[in-house]
Amino acid sequence: MIVNNGGTENLEITMSSINTRSHKAQKVIERMGKKLNRQIVGSLVACVHCGMCTNACHYVLANPDDPTYAPAYKADQIRKFFKKHYDWTGRVLPWWVKAKSLYTDEDLEELKDTVFGKCTNCRRCSINCPMGVDYATFNRMARGLLVSVGVMPEGVAVVSKDQWEIGNQMGVLKEDYVDTLEWLAEELQEEWGDPNATIPIDRTNADVVYSINPREVKYDPRTISDAALIFYAAGENWTMPSECWDMTNFGLFSGDDDLGGAVARRLYEKVEELSGKTLVISECGHGYRSTRCEGPNWGKLDVKFPMESSVITMLRYIREGRIKVDKSKNTTPVTFHDSCNNARSCGLFEEPRELLNLVCSDFREMYPNRTENYCCTGGGGAMSMSEYTPRRLKSAKIKADQLKATGAEIVVTSCHNCVDGLTDLIRHYKLGMQVTQLVNLVANALVIEKKVMVPVEEITADLAGYRILVADDEPDFVTFVATILEDNGAAVMRAYDGDEAIKMARHEKPDLMTLDITMPGKSGIEVFEMLKKDDDLKSIPVCVITGKPELRKLIYDRPTTPDGYMDKPITEENLLINIRKILKVHHHQETVESKKQI
Amino acid sequence: MSPLLHFSEHTLQEAALAFMALAYITRLTWLFHFKAGSDRQAPTGAADTTPRRGILYSWFNIAMPWAMESTRTKMFMYIQFIIFHLGVTAAIGLSFIIPYAPRLLDSRVAAVILMAIIGAALLVGLMRIIRRISDKYMRAISSPDDYFSLLLLTVWFAFAFLSVPNSTAWGEWHLLTYFFLTAFFLVYVPFSKISHYLYYPFTRYYLGKTLGHRGVYPMKHARQSGE
Numbered sequence: 102m103i104v105n106n107g108g109t110e111n112l113e114i115t116m117s118s119i120n121t122r123s124h125k126a127q128k129v130i131e132r133m134g135k136k137l138n139r140q141i142v143g144s145l146v147a148c149v150h151c152g153m154c155t156n157a158c159h160y161v162l163a164n165p166d167d168p169t170y171a172p173a174y175k176a177d178q179i180r181k182f183f184k185k186h187y188d189w190t191g192r193v194l195p196w197w198v199k200a201k202s203l204y205t206d207e208d209l210e211e212l213k214d215t216v217f218g219k220c221t222n223c224r225r226c227s228i229n230c231p232m233g234v235d236y237a238t239f240n241r242m243a244r245g246l247l248v249s250v251g252v253m254p255e256g257v258a259v260v261s262k263d264q265w266e267i268g269n270q271m272g273v274l275k276e277d278y279v280d281t282l283e284w285l286a287e288e289l290q291e292e293w294g295d296p297n298a299t300i301p302i303d304r305t306n307a308d309v310v311y312s313i314n315p316r317e318v319k320y321d322p323r324t325i326s327d328a329a330l331i332f333y334a335a336g337e338n339w340t341m342p343s344e345c346w347d348m349t350n351f352g353l354f355s356g357d358d359d360l361g362g363a364v365a366r367r368l369y370e371k372v373e374e375l376s377g378k379t380l381v382i383s384e385c386g387h388g389y390r391s392t393r394c395e396g397p398n399w400g401k402l403d404v405k406f407p408m409e410s411s412v413i414t415m416l417r418y419i420r421e422g423r424i425k426v427d428k429s430k431n432t433t434p435v436t437f438h439d440s441c442n443n444a445r446s447c448g449l450f451e452e453p454r455e456l457l458n459l460v461c462s463d464f465r466e467m468y469p470n471r472t473e474n475y476c477c478t479g480g481g482g483a484m485s486m487s488e489y490t491p492r493r494l495k496s497a498k499i500k501a502d503q504l505k506a507t508g509a510e511i512v513v514t515s516c517h518n519c520v521d522g523l524t525d526l527i528r529h530y531k532l533g534m535q536v537t538q539l540v541n542l543v544a545n546a547l548v549i550e551k552k553v554m555v556p557v558e559e560i561t562a563d564l565a566g567y568r569i570l571v572a573d574d575e576p577d578f579v580t581f582v583a584t585i586l587e588d589n590g591a592a593v594m595r596a597y598d599g600d601e602a603i604k605m606a607r608h609e610k611p612d613l614m615t616l617d618i619t620m621p622g623k624s625g626i627e628v629f630e631m632l633k634k635d636d637d638l639k640s641i642p643v644c645v646i647t648g649k650p651e652l653r654k655l656i657y658d659r660p661t662t663p664d665g666y667m668d669k670p671i672t673e674e675n676l677l678i679n680i681r682k683i684l685k686v687h688h689h690q691e692t693v694e695s696k697k698q699i
Numbered sequence: 700m701s702p703l704l705h706f707s708e709h710t711l712q713e714a715a716l717a718f719m720a721l722a723y724i725t726r727l728t729w730l731f732h733f734k735a736g737s738d739r740q741a742p743t744g745a746a747d748t749t750p751r752r753g754i755l756y757s758w759f760n761i762a763m764p765w766a767m768e769s770t771r772t773k774m775f776m777y778i779q780f781i782i783f784h785l786g787v788t789a790a791i792g793l794s795f796i797i798p799y800a801p802r803l804l805d806s807r808v809a810a811v812i813l814m815a816i817i818g819a820a821l822l823v824g825l826m827r828i829i830r831r832i833s834d835k836y837m838r839a840i841s842s843p844d845d846y847f848s849l850l851l852l853t854v855w856f857a858f859a860f861l862s863v864p865n866s867t868a869w870g871e872w873h874l875l876t877y878f879f880l881t882a883f884f885l886v887y888v889p890f891s892k893i894s895h896y897l898y899y900p901f902t903r904y905y906l907g908k909t910l911g912h913r914g915v916y917p918m919k920h921a922r923q924s925g926e
Binding site for chain 2: 139140149156161168173190193196231235401408449
C-alpha cells in the first residue's frame with residue numbers, strides 16, 4: 102500500500118504493519134510527512150549524539166540521575182520513527198540507528214509524556230547545540246501530531262477547546278470582558294477625576310490597538326488598569342477591541358498550526374476592521390511570539406500593520422517624553438527574568454532592562470540571563486498540564502537557585518506564563534519573593550503633573566477590619582481573590598494547601614475562610630471537617646470555591662454544611678456578594694447567640 | 700609496492716569516492732525534496748541582527764567557543780573536538796598525499812606534524828570511547844552506529860598514524876589496512892552519523908537565518924556571572 106503524504110515522500114506501509122498498528126499511530130506516521138520541512142529534517146538527521154546539549158536543560162540539571170531528560174534522548178523518541186519511515190538509514194538498518202516505528206496507543210502515550218511532560222520548548226538546548234539542531238521546533242511538531250489524533254494532556258485539550266470555541270484560552274465571555282473593562286475605566290476616572298481617563302472600546306482609527314492575555318481579565322485586572330493609566334498619561338489615541346482581543350495562542354504550545362493560524366487571524370482581522378494603526382501586545386512571552394512572529398506563518402498571510410510589545414511602547418513613551426517616571430518610587434530590589442519566547446525566539450531582552458533601569462532604583466541582574474536564561478519551568482503550556490506539576494516543580498530548583506542568588510525581593514518578568522510559573526516555584530521553594538510585570542512598575546513610577554483632583558465621595562471599604570483566609574492551590578486564583586478582598590479593605594492571609602490552611606486557621610483565627618476542595622496535602626473536605634470538629638475553629642464561616650462542582654456532594658452530604666458555595670470561575674461581583682452575605686449572616690448569628698447568653 | 704597496495708591506494712579509493720559522491724548527491728536531493736519553511740514576520744530585535752549576519756554567525760559559531768555555554772563551560776571537551784576533527788582532516792589528507800604527492804612526506808617536519816595531529820586525535824578517540832561507554836547520559840543516547848563509527852575512526856587514526864612515514868620497511872600491512880579502512884569509510888559514511896558534516900551547513904544556515912531575523916543571532920551580552 103502506498104500512502105502519499107503531501108508530495109514529500111511516499112510512505113510504504115505493508116499490510117502486515119497496518120494490521121499491527123493502531124489507527125492513531127498510523128495517522129501520526131502519515132501526518133508527519135505533511136509536517137516535515139527542510140529545517141526540521143535537517144535537525145532530525147544532523148544529531149551526532151555528542152551530548153553537548155545535556156546540561157543546557159533545566160530538567161537534566163534537576164534530575165541528574167535520569168538520562169531520559171537529556172535533550173538528545175528526548176529528541177530520539179521523535180527521531181526514531183522519523184528514521185524508520187522517512188530516512189533510508191532507518192529503513193535499511195533500523196536497529197543500527199535505533200529506528201523504531203510507533204505501533205500502539207501506549208507508544209503514543211509514552212511519546213506524549215516526553216514531548217509534553219519533559220520539555221517546555223524553551224529552546225535552550227537548540228542554542229547550545231554545536232550542530233544547530235533545533236529540538237524545540239520538532240518537539241512542537243511532535244506535539245501537533247499527537248494533538249491531531251487526540252493524544253494530549255487534559256489541560257491542553259480544555260484550553261485549546263476554549264480558544265477554538267469561545268475565542269480566548271480562558272473561556273472569558275464577551276460580557277464579562279467588557280464589564281471588567283468598564284469597571285476598570287470607572288475606577289480610573291474616579292481616581293483621576295477626569296472623564297478622559299478611560300478605556301476606549303472598539304474606537305476606530307486608533308493609533309494603538311491594545312491586545313491582552315485573558316489571564317489579565319480573569320486574575321490580574323490591575324495590569325489592564327496600569328496599562329490604561331500609562332496610555333492616558335501618554336495622551337495616546339488607543340482602544341481595546343470588544344472581541345478577538347486575545348493575543349495568546351495555544352497553538353504554539355499544542356503544536357496545532359490550524360489553531361495558531363485561526364487565533365492569529367482573528368486578532369489581525371479585528372485590527373484591520375477597527376482601522377487600527379499599530380497592534381500593541383501586552384507583556385506575554387508566548388503571546389508576543391505567537392502574534393508578532395509565528396502568527397503570519399501559521400495564518401499564511403502578510404500582516405500590513407506594525408506590531409510591538411508593550412515593553413517597547415512604554416520605553417518609547419519615556420524616550421519621546423510622553424510620560425515621565427520617577428525611579429525613586431520603586432526602591433525595592435528587583436531582578437528580571439527573561440521569558441524564553443521573548444529572549445530566545447524574538448530577541449526581546451535589552452528593552453526590558455533599559456525600561457527597568459528607568460523606573461527602578463535597584464535593579465539586579467540574574468545570571469545567566471538574556472538568551473541563556475533558564476526557563477521559568479511553566480513555559481510550553483506546562484502550567485495547564487497538572488499531571489506534570491511535581492516534575493515541573495522539581496525542575497524549578499534551577500530557577501529557584503538563580504532567583505535566590507540575586508538577593509532581590511521582586512522578580513519582574515514580561516510574561517504572564519512566567520508570572521504563574523515563578524509564583525508557583527517561589528511558593529514551593531519558600532523564596533518569599535513577589536512577581537510583577539513592567540507595566541505595574543512603570544505605572545507606579547509615573548509622574549502625572551496635571552492630575553485633576555475632583556472631590557469624590559469617599560468609598561467605604563466595607564470589608565475593612567475583617568481578616569479572611571484564602572485557601573487554594575492555584576496561585577493565580579489566590580491572587581485574584583486576595584486582590585479583590587484587599588481592595589475592599591479586608592486583611593487577607595493566603596494558604597496554598599490543606600495543611601497550610603489548617604495551620605493558618607489555628608494561628609490566625611480568621612473571620613472567614615474561602616476553601617478550595619482539591620488541594621495538595623489535606624483536601625478541602627478534610628480541612629472543612631477538621632475545622633468543624635475543632636471547638637476553637639468551628640465558628641469560622643467557610644465559603645467553598647471549587648472548579649469541580651461534581652465534588653460538591655461530598656461536602657454537602659455532611660451534617661454541617663459550609664456557609665457559602667461558589668463554582669469557579671467566579672466574578673468579582675459574585676465573590677463580594679457572597680462574602681458580604683456570609684459575614685453579615687455570621688455577624689447576625691453571633692449577635693443572637695450573645696443576646697441569648699445575656 | 701605490491702599490486703594490492705597500488706589497487707587500494709588508487710582504484711579502490713576512486714571507486715569508493717565515486718560511490719560516496721553519488722550517495723551524497725542522492726542524500727542532498729532527498730533533503731531538498733522537503734520544502735524550506737518560510738518566515739513572513741517583520742524582523743524583531745536589534746537592527747544589527749539580520750538573517751545574513753545570523754547565518755554567518757551560525758556557521759562560524761563552532762569556531763567561537765565563547766559563544767555557546769555548552770562549549771564555554773566545557774573547554775576541555777571543545778579542545779578534544781578541535782583535535783579530533785583536525786585528526787580527521789589530516790587522515791583524509793594523508794589518503795591523498797600518499798598516492799598523489801608522496802614527496803611531501805619526505806619533509807621530516809611535515810611528517811612529524813601529521814603524526815602529532817593524528818596521534819593526538821587517536822588519544823581523543825580513545826577518550827571519547829571511554830566517555831561514551833562510562834557516561835550514563837552518553838550510553839542512553841548512543842546507537843550501535845555511534846559506537847561503531849567512533850571505534851572505527853579511532854582504529855583508522857591508529858593506522859593513519861603508522862602510515863604517515865609511507866614506509867614499507869616492516870611490510871605493507873599497515874598501509875593496506877589504512878587504505879582499505881579509508882575506502883570502507885567512504886562507502887559507510889553516507890549511511891552513518893559521520894555524514895553530519897554534510898548537514899551542518901544546512902542546519903546552521905536555517906537556524907542562523909531564523910534567529911538572525913528574530914534578533915537573537917549574533918548573540919550578545921549573555922553572561923554566566925556578574926564578574
